[in-house]
Amino acid sequence: MSFKVAVIGAGWYGCHIASSLASLGFDVRIFESERRTLHCASGNNQFRLHMGFHYARHHGTRQQSRDGFLRFIERYPDLSHPIEKNIYAIPVADSLIDFPTYKLIMASSGIDFVETTDFDQWLKNVSGAVLTQERVLMIKQAREHFEKRLKGILHLNATVRSIEAFDSHVRVEGEKYDYVIDATWGHFSGIPRDIYYEPTMLLYYEAQYAHPAITMVDGPLCSVYPTEDPSIFTLSSVEHTPLGTYISSAAAWEKLNSVGSDLVELKRNAMENQITRYVPNFKECFKFRGVQLSIKTKPVGKDDDRSCAVYRDKRTFSVMSGKIDTIFYATERILSLLEENNSSAPLTRNFAIQNDILQLDLPVKFK
Ligand SMILES: Cc1cc2nc3c(=O)[nH]c(=O)nc-3n(C[C@H](O)[C@H](O)[C@H](O)COP(=O)(O)OP(=O)(O)OC[C@H]3O[C@@H](n4cnc5c(N)ncnc54)[C@H](O)[C@@H]3O)c2cc1C
Structure with a gap:
C-alpha cells in the first residue's frame, strides 16, 4: 500500500512518523508552523530518554518506555547520549x-x-x-537529522488551518491526500478523549x-x-x-x-x-x-498514564503522544490502522487503541 499522507506538526512524533512513512514509499508532506523542527514540547522538556523508571504506578507506560528505549538507540544511535x-x-x-x-x-x-x-x-x-x-536526548543533532532526512517534504513556517474530510480522501489546505495525521499533541484538532x-x-x-x-x-x-x-x-x-x-x-x-x-x-x-x-x-x-x-x-485521570495512543476518524489520525521513546508505537499503530482500513473487512470509525485495549463502535461502510 502506498498513499499520499499529510503530517501536521514537526515535533518528535511528526518527524519520526513522516520519516518512517516516507521510507516505506508513502508520498508524504509534513507541515510545521514554526521556523524549525522540534520547536515546541519536543525541544523544551527534560530531554530524558526514558526506560520506565519514572512510571512505577503505570504498567502500560513502563512497558512502552522499556521497549521504546531499546528501539530508539537502535534506530537513532546518534540522537541520545549516556549519562x-x-x-x-x-x-x-x-x-x-x-x-x-x-x-x-x-x-x-x-x-x-x-x-x-x-x-x-x-x-x-x-x-x-x-x-x-537512561540517556539524554541530543536535540540539536535531532533537528539536523530530521531536517536533512525530510528535505523536500518538510514545510516550515507552514501552519495548517483547514482539513476537509470526505469518504474517499481528505483535503488539507485545499490539497487532496489519502490520509492526514495530526501530530500536534492535540493543539490543532484536539484528541478524542478527555x-x-x-x-x-x-x-x-x-x-x-x-x-x-x-x-x-x-x-x-x-x-x-x-x-x-x-x-x-x-x-x-x-x-x-x-x-x-x-x-x-x-x-x-x-x-x-x-x-x-x-x-x-x-x-x-x-x-x-x-x-x-x-x-x-x-x-x-x-x-x-x-x-x-x-x-x-x-x-484526565489520576493513574499516572503517560502512554501513547492513536485515534482514527475515517481518514484523519490523531496522535496522543506519550514520551519520546513511544514514537515507534505511534507509527506502528498508524500502519496497522491503515492496513485495517484497506482490508476487505467492513470499515470502522472512531476506534481507539490504548494500552492494547481496542474500543470499537459500530462498523460504518464508506460509500
Ligand atoms: C516540561 C516537559 C518535560 C518533559 N520531559 C520529557 C522527557 O524528559 N522525556 C520524554 O520522553 N518526554 C518528555 N516530555 C514529553 C515530550 O516532550 C512529548 O511527549 C513530545 O515532545 C511530544 O511530541 P509531539 O511531536 O507530539 O508534540 P510537539 O513537540 O508539541 O510538536 C507538535 C508540533 O506541531 C506544531 N503545530 C501545532 N499546530 C500546528 C498547525 N496548525 N500547523 C502546523 N504545525 C502545527 C507545533 O508548532 C509543534 O512543533 C516532557 C514534556 C514537557 C512539557
Whole structure:
C-alpha cells in the first residue's frame, strides 16, 4: 500500500512518523508552523530518554518506555547520549511507594538497574537508590537529522488551518491526500478523549562541578537532569513545574505568554527548596541560568498514564503522544490502522487503541 499522507506538526512524533512513512514509499508532506523542527514540547522538556523508571504506578507506560528505549538507540544511535552517573532515589518520607516495592516493580517489569549505596556524597533523606542507564536526548543533532532526512517534504513556517474530510480522501489546505495525521499533541484538532493542557516551567542551571543526574521518585517529587550540554542541567518538579490546567490549547498558550519575573522567582524558590531537601549541596553546585517554558497535553485521570495512543476518524489520525521513546508505537499503530482500513473487512470509525485495549463502535461502510 502506498498513499499520499499529510503530517501536521514537526515535533518528535511528526518527524519520526513522516520519516518512517516516507521510507516505506508513502508520498508524504509534513507541515510545521514554526521556523524549525522540534520547536515546541519536543525541544523544551527534560530531554530524558526514558526506560520506565519514572512510571512505577503505570504498567502500560513502563512497558512502552522499556521497549521504546531499546528501539530508539537502535534506530537513532546518534540522537541520545549516556549519562555517567544517573541515580533514581526514593526519599525516606515523601514517596508514594517504598524502596523494596519500587525495586520489585522495576525488576518484575524487566527494567535493568543496579542498586547503589554510594550516594551519601550527593543525597540525604533517602531510603534507597538505583543506578540506571537512561540517556539524554541530543536535540540539536535531532533537528539536523530530521531536517536533512525530510528535505523536500518538510514545510516550515507552514501552519495548517483547514482539513476537509470526505469518504474517499481528505483535503488539507485545499490539497487532496489519502490520509492526514495530526501530530500536534492535540493543539490543532484536539484528541478524542478527555485531555487537558498544562503549561510548564523548568529551570536551567549550570553545574559548577561534575554532578550526577538525580531523580526522586515516586510521586510529587523533583529531579535534576543534564541536557545535551553536560554542564547545563534542568530542574523539574512534579509539584511546582505545572502552571495550571487548561481545557483549551489557546488558554494554555495565553498563560505561558503571560509568565513574568515574579512567577519565575516564586517557582525558583519553591523548586530549589524542594530539591535541597534531598540534594543538600544544590545551591553551591548549581547556578541558575534561565527558564524553559512549554506545554504538556495530559489525559484526565489520576493513574499516572503517560502512554501513547492513536485515534482514527475515517481518514484523519490523531496522535496522543506519550514520551519520546513511544514514537515507534505511534507509527506502528498508524500502519496497522491503515492496513485495517484497506482490508476487505467492513470499515470502522472512531476506534481507539490504548494500552492494547481496542474500543470499537459500530462498523460504518464508506460509500
Ligand atoms: C516540561 C516537559 C518535560 C518533559 N520531559 C520529557 C522527557 O524528559 N522525556 C520524554 O520522553 N518526554 C518528555 N516530555 C514529553 C515530550 O516532550 C512529548 O511527549 C513530545 O515532545 C511530544 O511530541 P509531539 O511531536 O507530539 O508534540 P510537539 O513537540 O508539541 O510538536 C507538535 C508540533 O506541531 C506544531 N503545530 C501545532 N499546530 C500546528 C498547525 N496548525 N500547523 C502546523 N504545525 C502545527 C507545533 O508548532 C509543534 O512543533 C516532557 C514534556 C514537557 C512539557
